[in-house]
Amino acid sequence: MKNSQLVGGGIAMFAGAVFAQGSYDATVCDEQRFGNFTDPRVYLPNAWNDEKDEDGFICMSVDNSTPAFDVTWNWSTDIEDVHSFPYVRLNDDNLPTRLSGLHEIKLKVDWTMNYGTPSPPVRSFRQSSWDDSREELEEHNVQSNAAWDFFLDGNRTRTYNPVDADIEVMVWLGRVGDPYWLGRADNKHIGNVTLGDYDFGIYYDLNFRDRHVFSAIAESTTGILNFDEDLKPLFDYILENPEDIEDFPEDPWLGIVEFGSETWRSGGNVTFTAANFNMDLDADGHTPGDDEGSSGGGTSNGDDDSAAAVTALSAFGFAAPVAIMMGAVFA
Numbered sequence: 001m002k003n004s005q006l007v008g009g010g011i012a013m014f015a016g017a018v019f020a021q022g023s024y025d026a027t028v029c030d031e032q033r034f035g036n037f038t039d040p041r042v043y044l045p046n047a048w049n050d051e052k053d054e055d056g057f058i059c060m061s062v063d064n065s066t067p068a069f070d071v072t073w074n075w076s077t078d079i080e081d082v083h084s085f086p087y088v089r090l091n092d093d094n095l096p097t098r099l100s101g102l103h104e105i106k107l108k109v110d111w112t113m114n115y116g117t118p119s120p121p122v123r124s125f126r127q128s129s130w131d132d133s134r135e136e137l138e139e140h141n142v143q144s145n146a147a148w149d150f151f152l153d154g155n156r157t158r159t160y161n162p163v164d165a166d167i168e169v170m171v172w173l174g175r176v177g178d179p180y181w182l183g184r185a186d187n188k189h190i191g192n193v194t195l196g197d198y199d200f201g202i203y204y205d206l207n208f209r210d211r212h213v214f215s216a217i218a219e220s221t222t223g224i225l226n227f228d229e230d231l232k233p234l235f236d237y238i239l240e241n242p243e244d245i246e247d248f249p250e251d252p253w254l255g256i257v258e259f260g261s262e263t264w265r266s267g268g269n270v271t272f273t274a275a276n277f278n279m280d281l282d283a284d285g286h287t288p289g290d291d292e293g294s295s296g297g298g299t300s301n302g303d304d305d306s307a308a309a310v311t312a313l314s315a316f317g318f319a320a321p322v323a324i325m326m327g328a329v330f331a
């Protein structure tokens with residue numbers, strides 16, 4: 001049984017468009033998850049704001065051998081905020097790592113978004129079909145994005161806690177329905193970065209918890225459906241942070257790496273699909289004794305062992321990314 005599922009996943013990967021619906025490992029909804037936080041990949045529908053739309057739902061079907069997920073949601077209540085951030089989290093033994101010890105962080109993903117519930121699920125990620133899909137989604141009042149999300153802190157333990165982490169970095173690869181990003185309203189466009197072939201504007205602002213939030217927004221509004229780039233230039237920018245940012249850790253730890261979709265609202269089912277995600281990380285990681293110093297406030301040294309980190313993960317796995325919470329205040 002399990003073997004045939006794995007074979008199904010493999011075929012889907014090579015044939016591109018062929019995928020048998022029975023090949024999923026599991027379907028998880030709302031606040032469930034697939035996988036443990038220490039696994040190489042853990043999947044969460046992450047409906048952290050679902051009580052504000054009792055008739056809405058989000059369910060994620062996981063194919064962990066391709067790997068891929070298809071997540072279908074319908075939030076018809078427009079709360080001018082995000083309802084959920086379904087994501088896959090990618091782990092690596094060398095996370096957390098200090099930004100100064102980061103040599104390469106190559107991140108890969110193919111994604112798309114479609115109106116309705118395509119059957120069989122989409123496994124081709126053609127840029128050319130995206131314009132049509134996006135138009136159809138916008139006709140149905142859909143507001144959503146596709147983004148990498150990262151959490152950093154001067155204290156190694158706190159990188160595992162999306163609510164407490166001092167710094168959030170988002171990289172938006174695409175968007176539908178003109179969603180808000182932090183800093184957009186004030187036009188806090190503080191820089192630009194090029195990742196491979198793609199240009200991004202970097203926006204910065206503090207959120208309502210006084211956390212630093214950087215949003216790298218793809219210049220092209222057409223969306224980057226096949227992404228496979230080293231993000232080191234962006235993290236170098238943050239390491240050499242602009243001098244006028246106060247209370248900024250000198251050499252923060254990067255802890256959490258996620259890819260998913262912020263979901264604001266829809267007029268019907270929306271299916272977000274991501275596949276072939278991967279992280280190639282070349283980083284120094286953590287060596288005992290290098291936790292001292294190196295923070296803006298002078299107090300936030302990492303000091304935990306991995307067991308403590310895992311506890312923190314379990315407690316905060318469903319917490320909203322801090323940038324998302326901002327939407328409620330500024331939207």
Ligand SMILES: *[C@@H]1O[C@H](CO)[C@@H](O)[C@H](O)[C@H]1NC(C)=O
Pocket residue numbers: 034035036039
């Ligand atoms: C997660 O960990 C628990 C306890 O260690 C184990 O029983 C379970 O099988 C694991 N789940 C997955 C999906 O690996």
Ligand SMILES: *[C@@H]1O[C@H](CO)[C@@H](O)[C@H](O)[C@H]1NC(C)=O
Pocket residue numbers: 059072116117269
């Ligand atoms: C919407 O999604 C739900 C859950 O996947 C499914 O049961 C329902 O048939 C879908 N409706 C349409 C019109 O696709």
Ligand SMILES: *[C@@H]1O[C@H](CO)[C@@H](O)[C@H](O)[C@H]1NC(C)=O
Pocket residue numbers: 189190191192201
């Ligand atoms: C970013 O690049 C654009 C051109 O693409 C330029 O107009 C703008 O001044 C740059 N902004 C910053 C802050 O460097």
Ligand SMILES: *[C@@H]1O[C@H](CO)[C@@H](O)[C@H](O)[C@H]1NC(C)=O
Pocket residue numbers: 055056074075076267268269
């Ligand atoms: C989406 O949710 C709304 C409100 O609950 C409902 O009227 C509509 O039928 C749903 N659409 C689908 C495709 O399930």
Ligand SMILES: *[C@@H]1O[C@H](CO)[C@@H](O)[C@H](O)[C@H]1NC(C)=O
Pocket residue numbers: 155156157158164299300301302303
């Ligand atoms: C680092 O963060 C953890 C978790 O919040 C906390 O228990 C610890 O005291 C912090 N360490 C320092 C040196 O601030």
